[in-house]
Amino acid sequence: MEGQSKGSFNVMEGSEGKGREFVVEKSASSIVGTCDLVLRILAFLLTLVAAVVIGTDKQTAIVPIKLVDSMPTLYVPVAAKWHYLSAFVYYVGANAIACAYAILSLLLTLANRRKGKGTMETLITVLDTVMVALLFSGNGAAMAVGLLGLQGNSHVHWNKVCNEFGKFCDQVAASLFISLLGSIAFLLLLIVPPVLRLKQTT
Amino acid sequence: MEGQSKGSFNVMEGSEGKGREFVVEKSASSIVGTCDLVLRILAFLLTLVAAVVIGTDKQTAIVPIKLVDSMPTLYVPVAAKWHYLSAFVYYVGANAIACAYAILSLLLTLANRRKGKGTMETLITVLDTVMVALLFSGNGAAMAVGLLGLQGNSHVHWNKVCNEFGKFCDQVAASLFISLLGSIAFLLLLIVPPVLRLKQTT
Structure with missing residues (x-):
């Protein structure tokens, strides 16, 4: 890191040791930016x-x-519907919120692309983190139920239902x-930028 | 941001507009560092x-x-034990892994405190993100079950069990x-640093 210049980053140690001067060329941030948009x-x-597949699930x-x-x-x-189980309602809600946020954040990222780091970028990072928490908790809830x-549980006398509602369960599994x-993809939105930035400075 | 100097950050716009020079004083990074350690x-x-409370739960x-x-x-x-339900097993595992990682990352953060941004800090950020995903999925699974x-579900004929195992359920809820x-706390480990850094530059 000290006095090196590799790839598209130039890292120069200040002569008085007070700080470092980072001259980040366009190509470095554009790779991060492209990854961000694709993700x-x-x-x-x-x-x-995922939300549509389970939302249309009925048997x-x-x-x-x-x-x-x-x-x-x-x-x-007997009908099986996704909204009979509160875990599935939460799961569909989590996916719908994350979906709406993904398109909104995509537009905001595109609009703020040339402005560099600021309030909007920090807000998007914070909301990306919240989305990871929301989506993974929804997935955990839906997977547990x-x-x-699929298997039932003999200890609490909860019988499996997928033997009767096979198509419904397959659609839940696909979703x-x-x-x-x-x-x-949301997890990678948080992981990829610091990893790419590190890779380009070493 | 342009030519301003507030708090413990000095932000100076480069004369040729090629980049920005950030001279980050010690106090700024030390606030982030202290928050990180406390969290x-x-x-x-x-x-x-959380793992101990549910791990010792039996009625x-x-x-x-x-x-x-x-x-x-x-x-x-009839005995109720946490490991009768696979969602609780996953939940305890997630908490145990996160607990072990928290103490390991605390020691690594303390050891790398003076070295600044590097491979270790990036690795810790990546693993913090994975822990958020792991913990929230475990919480979602345990909460759904x-x-x-607590309530049962009449559609799938799964009867509630908390009326018989009240103490067991209370301990699960506490955990x-x-x-x-x-x-x-793990979520804040990802959110606090960018927010604090932004606050100190504006």
Whole structure:
């Protein structure tokens, strides 16, 4: 770092040792900027698809129900909808908020591209961090409930439901996978800039 | 920002407009450094307590069970343990990993305090971000299952269990609250430095 000049960064040690002068050439910040834009577009698309896939998820199955032992088994149509489980409601809400924020932050980033570091960039970093927390908590909640639906739990006598609602569960799983990719895109928005900047100074 | 000098930052615009010279005095970085250390200690303590509170959670209750309609109701002792639910196992694991990482990163931060920005600081920022994702997904999973235990869900015929295991559920709720505070400490580790730096330049 001391007195080196590599890649597109020039790092010069001040003669009096008071500070450092960073002359950051355009190419360095443009790589970070391009990565940022690509990740925001990906985050927007993935969270949108994840929310739509689970939001349109609905299945009606014929389920055997026995009201009294002496009566024959009844076969009744039962519907499975995503908003029956509060974890899925939270998950859809988290994806919808993250999706709306991704497109808004994309526009704000494009509008502030030439202005450099400032209040807007800091605000976007703060909100990116909040989105990571929101999305991962939503994914965790939906995955926990999805796993219960798939496997059930004998200790608390919660029976699995995915044997009856296979298509519904497959769609939940697909949405979860896509949402996880969207969450990783938000995670990379926080990880990539410091890593790229470090790579270009060493 | 142009030609201003406020607080402990001096921001000077380069005469040729090629870059900016930031002379960051010690007090500015020391505030960020102190905040970082306090938040890491808090994150360590809170995730440790959260993991211990749920890790020691166990309750045995006498539950009425009816095997056959013609037989009288049997009262059998049933135990509730945190590791019966995979969401709680993931939650404890997430808190344990975050706790171990908090103390390790605290030691690394103290050891690298005088070296300034470099590979170690970037690595710590990346891992802080991963910890936020890990902790919030664990919290989301545990909260979703905790809520099911508290309220049940009539659509999937999952009965609430907290009416039988009140003490167990209270301890889960306490652990969740503490873990959420620990997760916020990790979140602030990512949010505070850019906000403080921005505040000191404006």
